[in-house]
Amino acid sequence: MLSLIIDRVGNVNIFNVLEGNIPGEESHIQSTIDDDLILEYIGEVDSLVRVSQAVLNNQNQVVNADVLHDLRILGETFYQQFFPESIVQKLKSTSQKSIHFNIDPALALIPWELLHDGNSFLSDRFRIGKTIRGGLHLSPQRSNEKIKMLIIADPTEDLPGAQKEGEVLFSILSQKVPSHLLELEFIGGRQVTKLKLLSLIKDKHVIHYSGHLHFSDDSLENGWLLSDGKILKAREIKSTGINTDIVFSNSCMSAKMAGKKLNTDILNQYAGAFLTAGIKTFIGTNWEILDNERTIDFTIRFYTFLFTEKSIGESLFLAKEFARRNYHSNDLTWANYALYGNPDFLLITQARTNLPAQKILNPTLVFEFYPSPIALAYSKFLSLQKTATPQIELLKALVFIFESFSKVLGMIVFSDHRFHSMDKSIPNNPDDAVSVRKWWELVYSCIWDFQKLKISTFMESVSDTLNSQKDTIFKIIGWMESWEEKPVNKDELESYLIIFQFFQENLMLEFSELEKVNILLVSESNQHHYFFKGTKPTYALINAPGVKDRTVDQQLANYRGSLVLFHEKKKTAIPYMTYFKEKKETGDLELVFSGLETFKMETSPG
Secondary structure, eight states: OEEEEEEEEEEEEEEEEETTTTTEEEEEEEEEOOOHHHHHHHHHHHHHHHHHHHHTTTTTTOOOHHHHHHHHHHHHHHHHHHHHHHHHHHHHHHHOOOEEEEOGGGGTTTTTGGOOOOSSSSHHHOEEEEEETBBBOOOOOOOOOEEEHHHHHHHHTHHHHHHHHHHHHHHHHHHSSTTTEEEEEEEEEEGHHHHHHHHHTTTTTTEEEEEEOOOOOOOOOOOOOOGOOEEEEEHHHHHTTOSSSSSEEEEEOOOOOOTOOOOGGGGGGGGHHHHHTTOOOEEEEOOOOOOOOHHHHHHHHHHHHHTOOHHHHHHHHHHHHHHHHHHHHTTOHHHHEEEEEEEEOOOOOOOOOOOOOOOOOOOHHHHHSSSSHHHHHHHHHHHTTTTTHHHHHHHHHHHHHHHHHHHHHHHHHHHHHHTTTTTOOOSSSSOOOBBBHHHHHHHHHHHHHHHHTOOOOOOOHHHEEEEETTTHHHHHHHHHHHHHHHHHHHHHHHHHHHHHHHHHHHHHHHHHGGGEEEEEEOOSSSEEEEEEEEOOOOOEOOOTTTEEEEHHHHHHHTTTTTTHHHTTTTTTTEOOOOEEOOOOOOEEEEEETTBBOOOOOOOOOO
């Protein structure tokens, strides 16, 4: 880790660098920058944030705004003014992945993540944490015990998004993190009283708060706003003897603007007050958050990484990376979050062999390597997310991904079953089309045949993965069946969107072996075959030009003019028991799965 120590005397910044615990050549390097320039930079960033939020709140209006471009110019200009040349070169050449800013209180409000080196924002390159001198930042020492986490949601009962965030986070972590690792507790609304909250927080390792904050000129009077105007203050929290590792504060405002002069007392900031109370690391927001599904999605992704033995800095880095890549280009959710404390802190310090290795799905891999029906459906959904598409239409797009996933994977299992000459009626035309529940029941029936006869499957992971994901698959099916009977409740729509997307992306990730499975139309000449792969199905060779594999060629020669499944790793091919047709408008080929009934849902929520 690279530690950058920055003192400020008057208008002079003094830089010292530590690489690990070793002082670097860069010591007592100075730069001069006036307070008014720092304040102007902070103010200009705040203005861009307001533009971003206006654009996202009025997506139906045509607004000529490129917030990211303007933010880049601001960040690069300030970067060149603030850092001396030797520090610039150090940041450019270092191989370290983390930066810990140990800074003077007068520099506390600078959004370090948004500084730009001419090629990228610092948050695109580094896992960033900051320590404010004058605040208390302890080094967490956590044994390999069960993690206790408290989720506090909307104590004032006027932030519906905060309430949904807490409920969705509780639901997903309950299902995705093993109970031997995580003990979860949820409290929300008017049940969040001061005495109850004080009793709950003192033994928790992780506290997630979604609600309003209260600010005071006295740092220890800062705190969480509860119902009836009551405030749980930092001094009250401190008196509990709290020994918490992480507080994540998803709040309406986690830092005050600097005003007309630089704030030289970071303890007047909310994060500083809680760090003084004994909390070791703190994640807060630089400005007001939007009360929407993107905030919830970002939070879920952070915790998903955190509970797979990634550091707090890396977890935040990866969540930001996903948001930058997949949210609207003018959405600054990724830029809003700041970490106070050591970015290399690990909540889980010892390897747990029985902890599933979870990751976040990489959309690029899906777009390039997954079977085309899945890749195209997922690509369409992510594109719609970046527009002002009504939520009910986004939910229908998610259902379409699940249908496409069901068709492709189900037909792989059916085809494998037929290839082994096992007698089972496979739905493959409109006359015998079945519901999605019947389809999946048949899939699991085929899997049971493979297991009881001890037959190896075409996809090596399909049996174990399907068995582990059975509850998730049939939970989604249950939702779909309820939506066919009556429209989705408007108040529940956003929660369904977030959880459904998480479950669907996790399904695709668990079946990452699909990257190695090709659906192709074998050419009559055994040369260029048509691959239904990625978002752009096209003609290609099985092997690289000039590379011959006689075994593969001989297998494919038996299926000229037919659809087959080809496994890149196993080098095996079997017939794929479905059809294809040509699109009239483009001439491209597409797969046809006529054995699964099309799902129908009301277009407007009730």
